[in-house]
Amino acid sequence: MLELIVISTLNGVLFGMLLFLMASGLTVIFSMLGVLNFAHASFYMIGAFFGFQLSRWFGFWPALVIAPVLAGALGAAVERYGLRNVHKNGHVAELLFTFGLAFAIEEIVQMIWGKSPVDYRVPASLDFPAFTIFSTNYPAYKMFMLLVSIAIFAALLVGLKKTRIGMIVQAALTHPHMVGHLGHNVGRIFMLVFGFGTALAAVAGVIAGPALVTQSNMAGLLGPILFVVVVVGGLGSLPGAFIASLLIGLLQTFAVSMNGSLASVFGPLGPGHTLLADIWNVTVAQIAPILPYVLLVLILTFRPMGLLGTRET
Secondary structure: OHHHHHHHHHHHHHHHHHHHHHHHHHHHHHHHHOOOOOOHHHHHHHHHHHHHHHHHHHOHHHHHHHHHHHHHHHHHHHHHHHHHHHHOOOHHHHHHHHHHHHHHHHHHHHHHHOOOOOOOOOOHHHOOEEEEEOOEEEEHHHHHHHHHHHHHHHHHHHHHHHOHHHHHHHHHHHOHHHHHHOOOOHHHHHHHHHHHHHHHHHHHHHHHOOOOOOOOOHHHHHHHHHHHHHHHHOOOOHHHHHHHHHHHHHHHHHHHOOOOEHHHHHOOOOOOOHHHHHHHOOEOHHHHHHHHHHHHHHHHHHOOOOOOOOOOO
16 A cells, blocks of 8 residues: 555656646746647647657757757747737637647648657666665656656746746736837747747657657647646646646546445445446546546636636636
8 A cells, every 4th residue: 555655646746747847838828928828738749749750860868958949939930920910809819729720730740740659769868767666666767757847847936936037028918018118029028938838848748758658649638637737726827737737646646546436335236226336336547537627627616716826817
């Protein structure tokens, strides 16, 4: 039991930090620009495929740097030449634009790399056990993913709260005209923020690609849960996204590792209760995928602004 708790906690924190790495970009874009980007998970997928392709040409470490830069440049171009023109038509037009963009990116990825998973492997320099717990070897690559996620969280907090650039970016959202009168190019700031947010998603894709499966539907699988993280944490709240990511990561990881059911606790039902018997025998692991959405419903019911959100957002 202790082994299960320790390993599940490590895996849950790791999954939660990966979720935060993806959700942080979405949160930054929403908090700064007010845009709920439905295509955000697609940039995570682009990061994974760029990382795969570049690692085959130059190796994993150059790919870890180059892929997010390329994805960030692509995101900046999307904001400059697409989203900015759509913005004048309101939030509904923005949502539809990003929704269509997600489908377009998925089709392009399938045309280039196909629908089957690609052979994106852990780099040889990190392909060894970091330590052993209860006879279980914990991979060094997972520890690397965890450390990168923590470092980016700390850099984001410091960058947005303590630096001049962070203050200018935040001021550009709430008082764009005043920031413009002070000599700053507000449009360029918004473009860079959007590009930075997509680059963060791409970083998650590059480092998660070898550990998870890199395939053309990975954005569709993770996209919905990113919005759960952002809403549960509170729209636009970076600390809220951090707490929600860890909460959902731990919730799903522990649920997946548990085979308990109502039948195992209270005993099986007798004959004549076919439908109830099916429900009675459903294990916690089987309902693990829906638990984040149950949490979302509860949060929206009892705290609509999210864990750390405010009514103004």
